[in-house]
Amino acid sequence: MKLIHGKTLRKYGRNIIKDAVTGDFHQADICLLKQYAELIGVIERQIEECRNALISMCQEHFPKQFKRLQSIPGVKERAASAIIAETGADMKPFEKATNLVGWCGLKPRNDISNNKVKSNRTTHGNRFLRQILIEISWVASRTRNCFFSNFSYVQCTQRHKNKMKIQVAIARKLLVAVWHMLTKDEDFIDVYLKRLEKQAEWQNDIQALESLLVG
Template structure:
């Protein structure tokens, strides 16, 4: 242990922060309680710098640690620690003792910092997670709109894929504008839908009792959905601009993976960044994301094979990519999904998790080695075609 080190432990709460500065031989140099307002944080930073603090550690308490981190990150080396790994010693019950324990663990190098990306990636994370929150709001309001329509006897959602379909939207706009005649509404439904279910069925589905209040509710809910769509578009445009400005090569490279386009590539960069030094191996990144199956075995019996906790935002986008990749023909993931689900009769949902894990491993290697995605399945097909061509040439030579 370096005898010249001066470290600090911070116990962060919603309305207060407890600071403990500790020097070599575990000597407490300074202890104090601070508020959480910006002037208080700046005063705390000044006090730490004056006492020669070079390293500080804090627990990842909700979002309360973020402004503390932003104030201190330029003045000293920081570590964000998972509270799970900070075990309290017997008798250490007060908050000041908590800060002292964090400082003591840091002084003895007993704790490892969590992954905190650089500021530009943090801004991208804000946009990415805002998009995901807006998508949840979109789903909620779409369901509310369809429920309101169903209460009026409107059942077209039973015969179309989604309420975002063109047929549903055309009929909805017509009803909002005051057109409620079933014969007029059925003309707006796509011909394939009418032919599949029958004109009489579709006519009955769009027949309803729409009061003036119902139409007002339809209009207001539709306006909320339109607002959410505009906000998603603005956030995604800003996120794409940041990727193209700061990480253009990695942004292009990620889109070589089957199933990964603009939205998925920007989400991956926003959640992981492009520097994989924090993750020593691909397995570390998989575990951090929460796609690694838990090792819960007792007496030869598996108690659970569920995936572990991790970055839910990255895991969600990877599962979506996996579904697209498993449906993309002539690629490794499509072939893998077919063999596992159709030939070996395994659970389709579990296979999607496996594909998501493989995609994340590929992302780690691509960003670490600065290489584009190489599809093994296509590579084998190309090698097989070359061998067949060589055999044909050899056969024609023998005949001659």
Template sequence: MVSPAETDMIAQLREETDLAEKHREKYREKRLEICGEKFPEELKRLQTIPEIKERSATSLIVEIGTDMDKLETAAHLSSWSGLKPRNDESNKKIKSRSITHGNVYLRKTIMECARAAGRNTFSIIKTDFILPYLGRS
């Protein structure tokens, strides 16, 4: 049996959840609006990559930016995002190969897109590299 106090508490929690959802939706719309106004070409170009949709493209623009002069090579970007493994090796003894600390939000976005691309049954990798070797049947 649920008491009136518990019912009120559940109603308050539901209101808080609804408010958080409204804030999240408002933030997503604002982020998309800003990226659409200031970086429309970059937003379209990012969405041409398989499994990168609106949300991921705006997150990448927000976290990385569009000025790539700060990052000299792709290795700098992977290191900054925390996806580059550490190299703690001394006298051919490997101490650790875990990934480094980096931008948590950027790393999560990249990993989410990579997982989605890996799960896709009709990906570019499959059509360009695997199917030509398998033949038509």
């Protein structure tokens, strides 16, 4: 049961899955299952080859952008190559970060009538890039001592917001960071860590002043 996805367990139940696995299989069923397993293996190998080829092309044609994107928490080689593949590492078509967010489909709707919010769901856009950013947001929200994990913690514990909505908000912030990094040729700057560093400096200054006053 540990190898079965949680959604499958919740949808069909443990008993049905157990009966399906422990039932009687004919030779024809065994042959079909073997062929399906081999086909899945071939597809997985092809996907892995495509991913490795994409990483190699990014390292060859976009080395600076490829390395720079990996300075974002939660972004590794595969995620960076996927972002470059979808955006082309060129932010000139997007005048502002909001244009890129809207193109991706992470911009919330502004559907208000008679002072009533009818819908604040995200707009349609590049679903491939949006899916990548959502996956990155889950990793970033679990990365210790970074802006995104602190943001997720505050939104969940103090404001009691929906976890999925928080991930969409993090994905939006990630994409804004990508636009600034690729436009200005800058690495990712974690404002949370900068704030911690400033607080540490202030504490050191206060301690130094206290020691001078006592002395």
